[in-house]
Amino acid sequence: MVRPCARAAVSYRRSINVSSVQQLTDSLSVSDKKRDKVLSCYQFMLMARMMEEKLTSLYRAGGRIVGGVYCGKGQEAFSAAMGLHLMRGTDVFGPLIRDQAGRLAFGEPVLQAFQTYFGTVRGPMRGRDGNVHRGEPREGIPAMISHLGAMISVVCGMLLARRMQGKTGFVGATSIGDGGTSTGSFHEAVNMAAVEKLPLVLAVANNQFAYSTPNTSQFACDSLVDRAIGYGVAGFEVDATDLVSCIEGFEKAIANARAGEGPQMVVGSLLRLSGHGEHDDAAYVPDSLKQSAVGRDCIQVAQDRIQNLGWMDGAALAKMEEACRKEIELCVEQACSEALPDPYATDWSAISNAHLTDTYSLES
Amino acid sequence: MVRPCARAAVSYRRSINVSSVQQLTDSLSVSDKKRDKVLSCYQFMLMARMMEEKLTSLYRAGGRIVGGVYCGKGQEAFSAAMGLHLMRGTDVFGPLIRDQAGRLAFGEPVLQAFQTYFGTVRGPMRGRDGNVHRGEPREGIPAMISHLGAMISVVCGMLLARRMQGKTGFVGATSIGDGGTSTGSFHEAVNMAAVEKLPLVLAVANNQFAYSTPNTSQFACDSLVDRAIGYGVAGFEVDATDLVSCIEGFEKAIANARAGEGPQMVVGSLLRLSGHGEHDDAAYVPDSLKQSAVGRDCIQVAQDRIQNLGWMDGAALAKMEEACRKEIELCVEQACSEALPDPYATDWSAISNAHLTDTYSLES
Amino acid sequence: MTYLEAIRDAHATALRTDPRVFIYGQDVAGFGGPFKATKGLLDEFPGRVKDAPISEDAMVGLAVGAAIEGMRPIVEMQFADFSSVGFNQIVNQAATLYWRTSTPCPITIRLPSGGTPGSGPFHSQSLEGLYSQFPGVLVVTPATVADAYHMLLEAVSLDDPVIFCEHKYLYYHLKADELDPEVLPIGKARIVRSGTSASVVTYSAMLHECLAAARQLESDGYGIEVVDLRSVKPIDTDTVLASVARTGRLLAVGESFPWGGVCAEILARVSSEGFHLLDAPPSRLSSKDTPIPYHPNLWTSHRPTADAIAMALRRLLAE
Amino acid sequence: MTYLEAIRDAHATALRTDPRVFIYGQDVAGFGGPFKATKGLLDEFPGRVKDAPISEDAMVGLAVGAAIEGMRPIVEMQFADFSSVGFNQIVNQAATLYWRTSTPCPITIRLPSGGTPGSGPFHSQSLEGLYSQFPGVLVVTPATVADAYHMLLEAVSLDDPVIFCEHKYLYYHLKADELDPEVLPIGKARIVRSGTSASVVTYSAMLHECLAAARQLESDGYGIEVVDLRSVKPIDTDTVLASVARTGRLLAVGESFPWGGVCAEILARVSSEGFHLLDAPPSRLSSKDTPIPYHPNLWTSHRPTADAIAMALRRLLAE
């Protein structure tokens, strides 16, 4: 069920909110499409970063958030560029744990992250599942399960169904990490997508680590893009610390998929700039890596570029930040006001045919 | 437990039996190593083909064999060439369903196939498992389970263990079909082998079909060898209808693995010249494919070459065939004379710590 | 019509009556499946019977995705035993979808189940008890030709994941001249044979072994009531208890491994909900706790047979 | 020493005393595991604590291969829930090896199990009942610091696959000043608390909830006997029956899903083997039949708590 209330609070579609987009548009020439894309993405990136900072501080403070917090710090450009090129309503987006920016770009309301982390009943997961596992499957956003690699085939199924239903022009994008590429599920799904020539765009975010495990213990090929040829799919490599590179990569890949050219794999290199979760200090990440090109903060890189090109000045950027902050405060407030789940008001049936619930099993 | 009785009946190590090897050696110049290899392989190929013909006729006749019969017809050259380059005692060989020839080349006694198909208690599987699922794990031959792809990681583990134990100079070879490459297990294991740089040789037998499913519904890359680069392993392509091509491929791949160069993938193209099992008439295989180069019978190709090069004449070949036939008759006779399993004499415990058997569960 | 033909026909009916239905599995298209459960369907329904690569995990994942988009996929596992590699997508993806997101997951996963002679450890398994342990799935185990037909159709029509355990031993052996017009819905057990001496609760192919055992005991003057569970999740506990109320004695019979599973669940329910109905200790008969043996000599001892069931019944009646 | 430290120390002892032992799992090497169950071990035992790629299927397959060659691998699953993708290699490869080939398979698979607040459907599962269904494995569920230590050591020393279900809730919460010197072997249950009013049969973290419930009932004059199964495959049925013989009443308590599983198996055994020992219907308490909820409000209602157990005991005592 899509609960419209969740969306009513803060309306969100490729914008932080209507007023901030307005401000941006005013200060730009609309003719430059690349500039448009960069600035749109940058908003989502910034918003994602600030949301996750907020979640982290709530987590540290304790009380509100139960369980872990997982951030996409450093991955915002890659994720936002993917989301930006998708069309909600037409396309499918299967986000993974570090896709806050992509979710926003695809149109997920800011509110949903807080609702889900807090476990409110008005949130998309109603307290049944939490943190980054949220989604609205029938809105084209499957709700990830934890098992890495498992969502790719689900996205394949959504695409196959649309094709069987005679729909056209749609694509589906989903993410996987460097670690997730080692799962059997990843392999089966990518191969299946290739066999069915599905319009799948697979974003492989190589953030150098799977939890503590470095690439060297995860795979032995030179680049994960070398996997593409073995599946018979197109492969792209982008510098995921550079928003422009990400935009160019996904623009092309998503256009190809939309044009019927089959699955597209986009591999981005970056460094996870947070712990695996906020409980993790990531002491295992060597300084040399942090100081290398892959360790750059995509937000800083994007901001520098935006300023150097004169697309926004310090004041405009500060304004944007302020708009994000306000929006976040509003959403936190709203989510905090929402009811938490009541076990006595919960229907404890895992199936939709309630009459087929095996009641004798309900003992607790 | 290795039951020596099973091996005593027919001693087998890279030869059909001592006398036939003797005859061969007599008629050859020993200086030509390639000729040696070709002729050795040819013996195993012929023996395998004739064994499977025997098994098929026993299956058709009914009575002796319960369940299916699975043949390697057309795959003998590829399989034998792999087995020939392995050293029993040093190496590991994880055969799959179409590896009768490779088993012989690795030194599996002819008798074991019949013992296992008949389910005799002196056979390696004692009637507990059947047909092509036989093995002697502690002799370096794991006994395959049916789940495709599942044996590759087992071979990896055997290799890793040997390395941890300080052994050197060993390799492990195992097979997978075109269909089996679509399993998650395949992917995980090959990647793991690459990460650990194990001396694994993976024989990918592309026999154009997985049961009835053609390559076009199984994968979308041009050649399965294109998978190698994505794992960071070496890849070879051989014409698996041509014994010489197979020998060259495995010679190189196995030497590389032995030299510490990590996993090697050898992809062979051929056509399955039998049904999936003997119950299957394979009507789905198009004539055009049968008549194409990939549809050649590797035994015929090898025999022609052997005769054209004057390495053996018709009489010698007939002699070899006769020797095989005799050996097979002996083995069938022996296996027929062996006891079949007695449920009352069977210890019905699936664990080796008999005292930990959960006896209250044994109800039937 | 055989049990297998009933399954094939149910496929055809489902495809004919509901455009959302499609079939996905290895070798199901042109070949019609290794057992011919989809024979000829591709011709009649082009594009709706699709061959899958050997990728059970992705097959189930794809079906879930298609279900999200409103389709009603039927996934054929080549053998129940191979569903083990699609296990995660079944129990963690398909089975949790509705509870987590309110999105129904109308997929049917067909598991050709159970032992046949010479099939060995990996082509013989009965996994109904495995999947029933997990919330979010229905698990059905048709034992008759009519049930094979009607329950498959109902499974496809239900808005939840259904694990359809069809027994390979019944494929060719079991025949019916016509489909029993008395159609029971999923979730209801059937009293196949009435009696007052003891209740045998069973399902799938074991129904027929139990009926044979019941006939053996008839000559000794015992009336054995035989209950076919039909669905093992949910279990129709009321019908089971009503039968035990009539007979005072319970034997649960199943073909799967002995630890846990349907038989344990039946004994647990009857002993806790129907304790005072019991005149004797409830008992059960399952296969042995080893892999399923290849050789028929071992196999016939491994699983319950009519004789073994009759013996267990005699023990029960003597209590 | 905590329960977690006991596990870490058992690893160290196993590595120190047996050169065949090694540890394989994601993030277990330099990082010492997400829960720190292998902390510092790489330094002490270089090359014998190895990071695995995210490949649970191949991890188990590799362990089986190593065991064939005489090693004694310990595989750490990052969470029990992720063993679902290694499921096939566990139940069909590892568990069948000995029966099929007479080759022992000494591998230990550690499953960080059970619920903790906020962990949700995929980081909370208790899968002991799942694996116990399959022939060829032992399944143990330590509930105390000493058992965590001694049972892990014994698991590693046994020539069979052992599924070691360690409870994450106990990792930090459960402490002991020293390891209980009374070491029971795998396969033996322990009477943790004596009483004559009713027997509670449980295992793992639920032991502590049951003990708390037993204390609640003490003030009402009831003596609740609490049996810690320790191993759920095999089950020490004799000890369970002896306890029921003393009390006449049985409540089985487990944290896993309600259909089948350990509790059903306990009720089935006691009702069939100990029917005449029972003065009241045997009962059980499990988690609810839905995925494990994320929010603590739901989670505490989903799984049995001391209060729920006390209530179930009161119902049982009133029968």
Ligand SMILES: Cc1ncc(C[n+]2csc(CCOP(=O)(O)OP(=O)(O)O)c2C)c(N)n1
């Ligand atoms: C099948 C499976 N095994 C283990 C885990 C536990 N786990 C969660 S995240 C993670 C690391 C993932 O690394 P990567 O795919 O590179 O993504 P990243 O966290 O770097 O974004 C692991 C091992 C899991 N979720 N699924």
Ligand SMILES: Cc1ncc(C[n+]2csc(CCOP(=O)(O)OP(=O)(O)O)c2C)c(N)n1
């Ligand atoms: C995981 C799994 N799924 C399904 C099967 C059933 N099955 C057995 S053989 C086979 C076809 C195998 O094709 P391929 O790998 O090409 O080997 P070939 O038979 O051609 O030698 C299938 C689908 C299986 N054994 N394992």
Ligand SMILES: [Mg+2]
């Ligand atoms: Mg990563």
Ligand SMILES: [Mg+2]
């Ligand atoms: Mg093939």
